[in-house]
Amino acid sequence: MNNSTNPAAPQSEGAAKEPLQSVQWAGDHLSLLDQRLLPEQIVYLPLTTAEDVWEAIRHLKVRGAPAIGIAAAFGVYLGVSGAEGDVRHVLDEIVRKADYLATSRPTAVNLFWALDRMKARAEAVAVRSGVTAEELKAAMLQEAMLIRAEDEETCRLIGEHALGLLADEMGVLTHCNAGGLATAKYGTALAPLYLAKERGWNVKVFADETRPVLQGSRLTAFELQQAGIDVTLICDNMAGMVMAKGWVQAVIVGTDRVAANGDVANKIGTYSVAVLAKAHGIPFYVACPLSTIDLGTPTGAEIPIEERNEQEITEGFGKRTAPVGVKVFNPAFDVTPHEYVTAIITEKGVVTAPYEENLRKLFG
Numbered sequence: 001m002n003n004s005t006n007p008a009a010p011q012s013e014g015a016a017k018e019p020l021q022s023v024q025w026a027g028d029h030l031s032l033l034d035q036r037l038l039p040e041q042i043v044y045l046p047l048t049t050a051e052d053v054w055e056a057i058r059h060l061k062v063r064g065a066p067a068i069g070i071a072a073a074f075g076v077y078l079g080v081s082g083a084e085g086d087v088r089h090v091l092d093e094i095v096r097k098a099d100y101l102a103t104s105r106p107t108a109v110n111l112f113w114a115l116d117r118m119k120a121r122a123e124a125v126a127v128r129s130g131v132t133a134e135e136l137k138a139a140m141l142q143e144a145m146l147i148r149a150e151d152e153e154t155c156r157l158i159g160e161h162a163l164g165l166l167a168d169e170m171g172v173l174t175h176c177n178a179g180g181l182a183t184a185k186y187g188t189a190l191a192p193l194y195l196a197k198e199r200g201w202n203v204k205v206f207a208d209e210t211r212p213v214l215q216g217s218r219l220t221a222f223e224l225q226q227a228g229i230d231v232t233l234i235c236d237n238m239a240g241m242v243m244a245k246g247w248v249q250a251v252i253v254g255t256d257r258v259a260a261n262g263d264v265a266n267k268i269g270t271y272s273v274a275v276l277a278k279a280h281g282i283p284f285y286v287a288c289p290l291s292t293i294d295l296g297t298p299t300g301a302e303i304p305i306e307e308r309n310e311q312e313i314t315e316g317f318g319k320r321t322a323p324v325g326v327k328v329f330n331p332a333f334d335v336t337p338h339e340y341v342t343a344i345i346t347e348k349g350v351v352t353a354p355y356e357e358n359l360r361k362l363f364g
C-alpha cells in the first residue's frame with residue numbers, strides 16, 4: 001500500500017493554530033462558539049439570558065459534558081443579573097433558573113453538578129449577615145468563572161495522567177469529540193494528544209466521524225488538524241478494520257456520565273468501539289473529570305439516555321436521506337459496561353477495576 005492511502009504515514013506538518021474556546025465570559029455576556037456551524041464557519045454568539053443558554057445547550061450550539069456545565073453556570077448568573085428585590089428573592093430566582101437550565105439535556109451529569117454547585121454557593125452566601133442582593137449576584141458570576149477556570153486546569157491534569165498510557169508513534173482511535181470544544185480548554189480524551197504534540201511525539205489519531213451529528217468529523221478532525229496533529233477521519237463502521245490492520249494501539253474517549261460501578265455513558269457508538277477494542281486486545285480508556293463521575297447512580301442502567309429528533313438521522317448532507325414516515329430510533333448516547341473499560345483517567349490519576357471501590361476513593 002503506498003503512502004498516499006496509508007493513514008499511518010506521517011501527515012504533512014501544519015502550523016499549529018491557537019485552539020478555539022467554546023465558552024468565554026465577555027464582561028457582560030457569554031460568548032459562545034456555535035459548534036453546529038463548525039468546521040465551515042467560526043461564529044461566536046452573544047448570550048444574555050438563561051433562556052439563550054438553555055436553547056444553546058438543547059440544540060448543541062454548545063455540547064460536551066464539561067462545556068455544558070460551564071455554560072449552564074453562566075446561564076444561572078445571566079438569569080439573575082437583572083433581578084430586582086432582596087437577597088431572599090434573588091436566591092429564589094437562582095434556584096428557579098438553575099432548575100430550568102437542568103431541563104436542557106438529561107445525560108451529561110456535569111450539567112447537574114455545575115447547577116448544584118451554583119445553588120450551594122448561593123445558599124452559603126445568602127446566609128452571611130448583611131450580604132446584599134448585588135453581592136449574591138456577583139458571587140454567582142465568580143463561581144461560574146471559577147468552574148470554567150478549574151475545568152481548564154482539570155483537563156490539563158487529565159492529559160498529564162493519560163500521557164503516561166500513550167507513546168510516541170502510537171495509533172490512537174477516538175469517538176465523538178472530547179476535545180477543547182467540549183471543555184474549557186484541552187479537552188479530556190484529546191488532552192493527552194495536545195500534550196504529546198508539545199513533547200514532539202507523533203501520535204497518529206483515527207477519528208470516528210460519529211454519526212448522526214458528526215462531532216468527530218466536524219469537531220475532532222477540525223481541532224486536531226488546527227493543532228497540527230496527525231489525524232485520519234474514518235466512518236464509524238471502519239473502526240474494526242483499522243484495528244484489524246494493527247493501526248490502533250489504544251482507544252481513548254470522553255464520557256457524559258460514569259456510574260458508581262464504572263459503567264460509562266458516552267456518545268452513541270462508543271459501546272461498539274469498546275467491544276471491538278476488547279476483541280482486538282486494544283486498551284479502551286475513558287478520560288473524565290471527577291465532575292463526570294456520578295456515585296449517586298449505581299449502574300449504567302440508571303443513566304438517562306437522551307433521544308433526539310429523527311431529523312438528525314433522516315436529513316443530512318443537504319437533503320433527505322431516508323423515506324418519509326420511516327420509523328427512527330435516535331439515542332444520543334449508549335452505555336459501555338465497566339468490564340470493557342481498561343481504565344478511567346481523571347485529574348487525580350488513573351483508576352482501574354474494581355471501579356465501585358476505586359472510584360469512591362477518588363472522593364476521599
Ligand SMILES: CSC[C@H]1O[C@H](OP(=O)(O)O)[C@H](O)[C@@H]1O
Pocket residue numbers: 063064065066175176177178179182183187188189215253254255256266267268332
Ligand atoms: C468531554 S465530554 C464529551 C462528550 O460529550 C459528547 O456528547 P454531545 O456532543 O452530545 O454533548 C460526547 O458524548 C463526548 O464524548
